[in-house]
Amino acid sequence: MPPSFSLYLHVPFCLSKCGYCSFYSRPLAGCAAAPEAWLAALSREAGRLSAVWGGPIPLCTAYVGGGTPSVLSVGLWRRLNRILEGAFDFSGLAECTVEANPCSLTDGHLALWRGSFVTRVSLGVQSLRNEELSWLGRRHDAETALAALGRALSYGFDVSADLMFGLPSSRFPFQTLRTWHDSLRRVLASGVGHVSAYQLTPEPGTPLGKSNPSLPDGYSPYRFAQWYLPRKGLEQYEIASFARPGRECRHNLAYWRQENVLALGPAAWGYLVGGRGGAGFRYRNAPTLEEYGAAAGARLPVAGAERLEGRAKGIEAAVLGLRTKWGIDTEAFTARFGETLTGAVLEVLRGMPPRLVRFEDGRASLTPAGMRVANPIWAEIADLRAEGTDTWKNTSNI
Ligand code: SF4
Incomplete structure (x- = not known):
C-alpha cells in the first residue's frame, strides 16, 4: 500500500x-x-x-x-x-x-x-x-x-x-x-x-x-x-x-505511533519513517519567519534533524505508547524492536507499584493513577537508552 x-x-x-x-x-x-x-x-x-x-x-x-x-x-x-x-x-x-x-x-x-x-x-x-x-x-x-x-x-x-x-x-x-x-x-x-x-x-x-x-x-x-x-x-x-x-x-x-508527519511552515516539526534499517527522522523547519522565508524554495527549509533507530527508536515508541490508553502492544513491539528491548521495558513496568501499570490483553498501559505520575515512569524507560540516536545536525539533504 x-x-x-x-x-x-x-x-x-x-x-x-x-x-x-x-x-x-x-x-x-x-x-x-x-x-x-x-x-x-x-x-x-x-x-x-x-x-x-x-x-x-x-x-x-x-x-x-x-x-x-x-x-x-x-x-x-x-x-x-x-x-x-x-x-x-x-x-x-x-x-x-x-x-x-x-x-x-x-x-x-x-x-x-x-x-x-x-x-x-x-x-x-x-x-x-x-x-x-x-x-x-x-x-x-x-x-x-x-x-x-x-x-x-x-x-x-x-x-x-x-x-x-x-x-x-x-x-x-x-x-x-x-x-x-x-x-x-x-x-x-x-x-x-x-x-x-x-x-x-x-x-x-x-x-x-x-x-x-x-x-x-x-x-x-x-x-x-x-x-x-x-x-x-x-x-x-x-x-x-x-x-x-x-x-x-x-x-x-500519528505522532504517538511514529507515523509519517510532514511539517509545513516556520518552526513546524515533522517525522518521516522508512530510513535504511527502519530508521525514523524527526526534523524541524527553520525557526523564524525570516529564516524560513530565506530557506523555502530551492530546497526544503529544514533546519535540523534527528535520526532515530534501533534501541532509541524503540524507547521512544514505548514512551509514546504509554502516553495513551492503548499502551504498548507487547507482541507488535517485540516484532518491531526485538525481545531484548521488550523485556527491558516490561521489567521496568513490572517493577512499578501494581496500581500504576495494567497488563491486559497483551498490552501494558498506565492506569489513571499511573498517568498522574507518568514523568518518573517515562524517565526510567528513557534511562534504558544507551545507543542509537544521532543528535541534531544541520542538514539540507534529508
Ligand atoms: S501566544 Fe498565541 S499560540 Fe500562544 S497561547 Fe497565546 S494565543 Fe495561543
Missing part, C-alpha cells in the same frame, strides 16, 4: 503574545506584510514537497496549529486553501483540525472551513472564569469563549476545548477545585466532544518563566479531571486528552 501522510501546518501569528506561551508566533499588530511573506514562502515549500513526491501528496490527517490560525483573514484562508489543494491530495483525508481563538473566530472562517476539508475545530478556551483568563493575559472572556464553542458546533464541526489547570491557588485569582469544576462543567454543557487539559508550565524564556512564579503542582485538578470527565462520558485516551467515543484526535495518533 502506498504511504500516506499526516500534515502539520504552523501559522506563526497571534493577536498578541500570551506571557506563558513558548510556541513560535508573532503578534500581528505592526507587521501587516508578514502574512503575505509567510504565504509566499509556504507556497514555495508546499510546491517543493509535492515536486519531491511527484504530485499531490496523499494526506490521511492534517492539523493547522500555531500561533492562531483564526487570526488569518478569510481572504488569506482562501489563498492558503488553494496552495494546499495544489500540493496535497485530500481525497483520503479522515480529519483536519484547525486551532482557533475565541476572539478571532468568525462565521466567515467557519463557513469557509465547512466548505473545504476542515472537519474539526480546537478552541483555546483555557478557563471559563474571567479572573483566571485575565491573569493568563487572554483577550477573550468566558462569554466569548462559550459563544465561539456554540458557533463552531452549530456549523457541524467536531469541537475540542483546551483548558488549563495549575494556575495560582494561593493568591488572586485563585484557581480552586470549585473554579476548575465550573470551567469543566460549562465547557461540557456547550456540547463539545473533546477536552484537552494542560498544566500551566513556566517555560524558560517566556515572561511567566522569567518571573519565576510559585505555582501548585497541579495534582488535584488533574485528578479531578480524571474523575469528572469520564463520568460525563469523556474517556481519557491520552495523558492530556479526553473524548467521547469516536471523537479522539486522529492526527495526534
